[in-house]
Amino acid sequence: MQFKLTREYVDHLQEFIKEKRDKEVVELLGELHPADIAEIMDELSMEEARYIYLLLDGQKASDVLVEIPEDDRKEFLEVLPGEIIARQFIDYMDSDDATDVMGEMTEKKREEVLSYVKDVEQAGDIVDLLQYDEDTAGGMMATELVKVNENWTVQICLREISKQAEDVDEIYYVYVVDDDDFLKGILSLKKLILNPTSTRISNLYNPDVISVRTDVPDEEVAMVLTKYDLVALPVVDEIGRLKGRITFDDVLHVIREEADKDYQLATGITQDVEVSDSAWIQIKARLPWLLIGLLGGILGARVIGGFEGELAAFPAMAFFIPLIGAMGGNVGVQSSSIIVRGIASNSLLMSSVSSKLVKELGVALFNAVICSSLVLLYNTVNAASYALTLSVSTALFSVIISASLFGTFIPIMLHKMKIDPALATGPFITTTNDIFGLLIYMGIGRLMFSLFS
Amino acid sequence: MQFKLTREYVDHLQEFIKEKRDKEVVELLGELHPADIAEIMDELSMEEARYIYLLLDGQKASDVLVEIPEDDRKEFLEVLPGEIIARQFIDYMDSDDATDVMGEMTEKKREEVLSYVKDVEQAGDIVDLLQYDEDTAGGMMATELVKVNENWTVQICLREISKQAEDVDEIYYVYVVDDDDFLKGILSLKKLILNPTSTRISNLYNPDVISVRTDVPDEEVAMVLTKYDLVALPVVDEIGRLKGRITFDDVLHVIREEADKDYQLATGITQDVEVSDSAWIQIKARLPWLLIGLLGGILGARVIGGFEGELAAFPAMAFFIPLIGAMGGNVGVQSSSIIVRGIASNSLLMSSVSSKLVKELGVALFNAVICSSLVLLYNTVNAASYALTLSVSTALFSVIISASLFGTFIPIMLHKMKIDPALATGPFITTTNDIFGLLIYMGIGRLMFSLFS
Numbered sequence: 001m002q003f004k005l006t007r008e009y010v011d012h013l014q015e016f017i018k019e020k021r022d023k024e025v026v027e028l029l030g031e032l033h034p035a036d037i038a039e040i041m042d043e044l045s046m047e048e049a050r051y052i053y054l055l056l057d058g059q060k061a062s063d064v065l066v067e068i069p070e071d072d073r074k075e076f077l078e079v080l081p082g083e084i085i086a087r088q089f090i091d092y093m094d095s096d097d098a099t100d101v102m103g104e105m106t107e108k109k110r111e112e113v114l115s116y117v118k119d120v121e122q123a124g125d126i127v128d129l130l131q132y133d134e135d136t137a138g139g140m141m142a143t144e145l146v147k148v149n150e151n152w153t154v155q156i157c158l159r160e161i162s163k164q165a166e167d168v169d170e171i172y173y174v175y176v177v178d179d180d181d182f183l184k185g186i187l188s189l190k191k192l193i194l195n196p197t198s199t200r201i202s203n204l205y206n207p208d209v210i211s212v213r214t215d216v217p218d219e220e221v222a223m224v225l226t227k228y229d230l231v232a233l234p235v236v237d238e239i240g241r242l243k244g245r246i247t248f249d250d251v252l253h254v255i256r257e258e259a260d261k262d263y264q265l266a267t268g269i270t271q272d273v274e275v276s277d278s279a280w281i282q283i284k285a286r287l288p289w290l291l292i293g294l295l296g297g298i299l300g301a302r303v304i305g306g307f308e309g310e311l312a313a314f315p316a317m318a319f320f321i322p323l324i325g326a327m328g329g330n331v332g333v334q335s336s337s338i339i340v341r342g343i344a345s346n347s348l349l350m351s352s353v354s355s356k357l358v359k360e361l362g363v364a365l366f367n368a369v370i371c372s373s374l375v376l377l378y379n380t381v382n383a384a385s386y387a388l389t390l391s392v393s394t395a396l397f398s399v400i401i402s403a404s405l406f407g408t409f410i411p412i413m414l415h416k417m418k419i420d421p422a423l424a425t426g427p428f429i430t431t432t433n434d435i436f437g438l439l440i441y442m443g444i445g446r447l448m449f450s451l452f453s
Numbered sequence: 454m455q456f457k458l459t460r461e462y463v464d465h466l467q468e469f470i471k472e473k474r475d476k477e478v479v480e481l482l483g484e485l486h487p488a489d490i491a492e493i494m495d496e497l498s499m500e501e502a503r504y505i506y507l508l509l510d511g512q513k514a515s516d517v518l519v520e521i522p523e524d525d526r527k528e529f530l531e532v533l534p535g536e537i538i539a540r541q542f543i544d545y546m547d548s549d550d551a552t553d554v555m556g557e558m559t560e561k562k563r564e565e566v567l568s569y570v571k572d573v574e575q576a577g578d579i580v581d582l583l584q585y586d587e588d589t590a591g592g593m594m595a596t597e598l599v600k601v602n603e604n605w606t607v608q609i610c611l612r613e614i615s616k617q618a619e620d621v622d623e624i625y626y627v628y629v630v631d632d633d634d635f636l637k638g639i640l641s642l643k644k645l646i647l648n649p650t651s652t653r654i655s656n657l658y659n660p661d662v663i664s665v666r667t668d669v670p671d672e673e674v675a676m677v678l679t680k681y682d683l684v685a686l687p688v689v690d691e692i693g694r695l696k697g698r699i700t701f702d703d704v705l706h707v708i709r710e711e712a713d714k715d716y717q718l719a720t721g722i723t724q725d726v727e728v729s730d731s732a733w734i735q736i737k738a739r740l741p742w743l744l745i746g747l748l749g750g751i752l753g754a755r756v757i758g759g760f761e762g763e764l765a766a767f768p769a770m771a772f773f774i775p776l777i778g779a780m781g782g783n784v785g786v787q788s789s790s791i792i793v794r795g796i797a798s799n800s801l802l803m804s805s806v807s808s809k810l811v812k813e814l815g816v817a818l819f820n821a822v823i824c825s826s827l828v829l830l831y832n833t834v835n836a837a838s839y840a841l842t843l844s845v846s847t848a849l850f851s852v853i854i855s856a857s858l859f860g861t862f863i864p865i866m867l868h869k870m871k872i873d874p875a876l877a878t879g880p881f882i883t884t885t886n887d888i889f890g891l892l893i894y895m896g897i898g899r900l901m902f903s904l905f906s
Contacts, residue, residue, distance in 0.1 A: 035682075193618075287819075290787075297828075318770075322774060326749060338727070435775075
């Protein structure tokens with residue numbers, strides 16, 4: 001049914017490439033879907049990938065180009081002359097994909113390629129689409145769509161659609177506009193097929209059409225399309241004229257990227273890395289967070305250093321340093337991740353900051369009572385000193401409360417400052433809570449040990 | 454264009470509900486999309502939500518029912534008699550949604566409701582669909598689809614489609630089957646519209662149809678649909694007969710859930726919680742992880758306790774306990790999250806475990822050298838003792854290496870044992886690395902301080 005990539009398949013292919021058996025390579029790639037070919041290329045060396053790529057024909061080659069990762073695509077296109085890029089790829093692509101590819105080029109290269117694009121309409125669309133910020137509806141949309149005039153009949157529509165549909169991969173919906181191109185409504189192909197050919201469109205279309213403006217950010221586009229379960233979303237300008245459409249597959253990528261980004265930040269990685277990325281890319285994505293952790297650790301050492309005298313007298317104080325640090329970190333990450341998800345799904349809209357802090361305080365109080373009682377029990381059973389027993393439980397209680405409030409407040413504040421709140425969930429909050437927790441613990445410890453000894 | 458939920462809107466609505474001004478409530482809800490009504494209900498109390506819900510008419514009410522969260526739906530349906538549920542909701546629903554709703558009921562209630570479903574075909578479909586595991590293609594699919602016989606002409610097809618299309622919200626694709634219902638291919642509406650009515654279907658359809666079997670797990674369904682950018686995916690049985698179809702909106706939910714689940718595990722939350730959930734639900738989701746952290750902290754205290762003598766003699770050893778713990782945790786989470794994402798996107802397939810461990814070792818070595826050199830520099834500048842300086846850097850180096858390998862290995866192992874590898878990314882790995890790091894640090898410290906003093 002669908003293709004399954006195996007080690008054997010890749011081994012075979014690599015052997016054919018090595019021996020330059022082009023016919024066998026083409027046979028092996030056969031009728032594969034562009035997404036499969038891109039997947040295979042990802043497993044090959046750059047030279048091998050380029051080799052099989054140049055064996056593909058025009059439409060297939062441009063479809064594959066859209067599927068391969070941005071970095072590889074850049075490398076691929078850098079060595080090709082502008083004329084080839086225009087004639088072999090851009091001419092075959094949908095306007096949104098073509099714009100994405102062109103947007104990745106240098107200004108000079110882009111102009112060169114544009115000058116070779118044969119289809120003038122396509123070149124014009126690309127120039128228009130390049131004006132939009134790539135993270136907005138305008139930057140996501142394609143100009144290819146099927147639109148009909150509200151005054152037409154079904155018959156005229158069907159004729160027009162057959163003209164327009166040449167450029168459009170899938171129709172999904174037919175958009176209805178007035179004489180000035182204002183979006184009036186939407187029409188399903190089902191209705192067109194099921195109604196007599198003399199029916200006027202104005203009697204058929206659904207005026208309740210959900211659309212987005214060109215300047216709407218991509219996260220919002222994703223939210224609207226998901227919420228209303230739409231396959232495609234029309235995009236209009238400031239005054240409501242139909243400019244393009246965004247399809248569900250573009251939105252799938254936005255959703256994946258958003259989720260990946262939050263996950264990366266929560267796990268301490270600064271950029272998109274995959275298992276298959278080189279060691280160097282992984283180091284660049286991971287080292288910065290480790291350096292923050294390192295700095296936090298050094299600050300922690302300074303904090304504890306301030307209590308050297310107490311530690312010499314009561315070394316048992318050191319026993320619970322990891323517990324306090326770990327609990328502060330865990331609680332803080334929990335709190336901020338709930339807020340971050342809430343912001344992402346827009347469910348934060350309704351209730352005020354103070355009501356969220358109050359609820360979080362309730363949760364924190366409960367968890368703090370349970371955890372500090374358990375530690376109290378542990379220390380009592382183990383006959384630890386009063387001073388230690390009281391310090392650990394009091395400090396743990398305070399740390400859980402403060403880390404909760406801190407973890408709730410920081411992402412809300414970042415969001416209000418238009419900074420990505422997900423930044424708060426990773427090593428940043430664990431590190432801050434670590435230091436804060438140490439200060440609380442050592443401070444309380446000093447007090448308790450001076451009281452009880 | 455689309456509805457924006459505001460505090461004022463909800464306030465208004467609540468006032469009307471309080472004063473039982475039904476006409477105003479219905480007017481206010483007006484032509485809203487079911488997804489919007491579900492969103493509004495989420496902001497109301499259970500009684501208010503039920504009140505406005507009972508004002509909705511049949512089709513709208515069943516559409517809204519599908520949109521509201523599972524827990525609320527259960528509460529809603531518990532109090533309604535089976536006859537009402539069958540006549541007012543199940544009869545109006547698509548088979549997959551109806552099956553989901555019925556699957557949430559007790560066996561007894563389900564049988565009662567089924568006995569009242571008027572549409573025999575619908576009842577039969579529900580009984581069939583209930584046989585499938587809900588996390589498989591069979592459990593996700595709906596039986597509503599448009600299929601045509603390969604031997605028909607375009608004209609017969611259009612007539613048949615107009616009959617079948619009554620039950621189907623959106624057609625997307627027309628599936629082509631043979632006399633025995635085996636899936637032969639796929640036909641776009643575009644092709645149907647653009648070809649003469651006498652053309653035979655067998656000359657039009659595309660035989661390269663991507664389908665999934667009923668027993669394929671939902672993650673794989675999501676992967677196939679995303680990879681090939683499909684709006685809908687046909688589902689076939691073991692021998693290839695067409696059984697149903699899965700549409701992109703069902704997959705969107707799976708993708709969201711998957712991403713949310715990984716994120717939750719990475720940030721130490723055991724189940725799906727939202728900002729709007731009650732404090733009690735949040736406690737249940739968060740406390741288990743905190744208890745794991747607590748246990749880890751107590752084990753850590755035992756480890757350090759074993760070195761009480763050294764700490765009394767050299768209290769400076771305690772200074773860097775948080776640094777070692779934090780770095781071990783951060784490195785471990787980074788490593789395992791990269792593996793978890795790799796497993797999720799299936800890009801792990803190709804290379805062997807050992808090659809991944811080797812690459813991870815390279816990354817770890819580099820990061821370990823940088824971080825331990827920086828700490829070495831810090832301690833030298835601050836004129837710390839030889840013993841401390843060497844202990845900290847040697848231990849940090851070892852901890853980064855071991856946490857990396859551990860963080861890479863554990864999720865791979867979990868995956869092989871058919872346990873969700875994402876379990877490895879949260880407090881579990883930070884806690885384990887904490888204890889392990891302490892053992893390394895305190896052990897090296899004991900050695901160094903005995904050598905240098």
